[in-house]
């Protein structure tokens with residue numbers, strides 16, 4: 001890895017899901033869920049990831065962690081000794097070892113915790129499975145983890161149903177922290193929570209980040225949450241990253257028409273989650289059969305003939321500001337402060 005402060009560097013990562021049809025289940029095409037993504041995350045920072053439903057955020061997060069197998073590309077992770085490790089080609093044994101360093105926090109604290117396990121067993125499981133602690137030491141460790149996430153450690157024999165939504169998410173966070181990870185993918189980690197509880201969990205994640213020098217890939221469809229927690233933000237559209245910049249730059253001076261459209265859209269309540277979802281005009285392109293040229297061209301008010309024919313390249317247009325748009329240098333787009 002060229003840059004020492006980078007904990008993760010992703011290059012040309014792809015995940016194509018085969019589309020199978022007919023009696024013989026022949027592959028007739030591919031859903032390009034993650035299509036040639038480049039990104040990096042510095043140690044101790046939060047990279048936010050935003051985009052409409054189905055754009056590939058979860059698939060990207062899971063491919064990086066090898067929870068699903070990427071089709072192509074590279075994801076290099078800096079191990080505890082500072083050596084770069086290529087995640088995409090690790091064998092199962094090596095993968096199990098490095099997995100302690102990388103964890104996932106899910107959206108739904110109701111379904112992701114086993115209702116028949118006590119909190120002690122839920123949080124302690126990764127410690128037991130990895131041979132890190134057992135018996136009385138395990139109990140003590142679980143108590144410490146519970147205190148770290150703001151739970152009463154006397155409640156360690158209770159079952160998940162005895163806790164509120166926010167407390168369950170704290171249990172999920174404590175479990176993720178059990179193996180002492182350095183990188184965490186938070187996939188819609190606060191989306192199912194009430195707004196006031198969301199703020200508490202976001203603050204907890206930020207405090208833990210500071211104390212433990214954690215790096216986050218923070219996935220959310222809620223721009224407010226993304227703006228609050230991220231140091232830098234990536235915007236995805238139909239499997240592609242279309243813009244990435246420092247948070248203020250992205251929100252104040254966006255360079256991609258899709259980012260501008262997201263920022264100007266009115267969030268609407270999402271029936272699946274308590275947070276707000278962005279709905280834009282026009283239909284999202286089908287990732288199994290995307291349009292020619294720039295995938296955003298059918299919805300883009302600035303589209304030219306070139307946009308229909310040629311895909312724009314991922315280009316650095318300012319310090320740490322990347323965009324894939326033919327007109328990135330020419331357009332004066334509206335940010336949140338310039339409206």
Ligand SMILES: Nc1ncnc2c1ncn2[C@@H]1O[C@H](COP(=O)(O)OP(=O)(O)OP(=O)(O)O)[C@@H](O)[C@H]1O
Pocket residue numbers: 017031032033051052053054055056057058059060221287
């Ligand atoms: N196992 C799978 N097999 C086939 N297609 C899949 C699979 N998982 C995801 N996809 C497709 O890949 C695309 C990206 O899905 P993904 O869940 O990553 O999106 P997302 O951005 O996380 O959406 P949301 O905001 O709704 O969580 C979608 O078109 C989805 O239908």
Ligand code: SF4
Pocket residue numbers: 256257258294295296297298300301302303304307312324325326327328
């Ligand atoms: S490349 Fe063209 S169609 Fe795509 S976002 Fe830029 S202006 Fe719009």
Ligand SMILES: [Mg+2]
Pocket residue numbers: 057058059
């Ligand atoms: Mg998702």
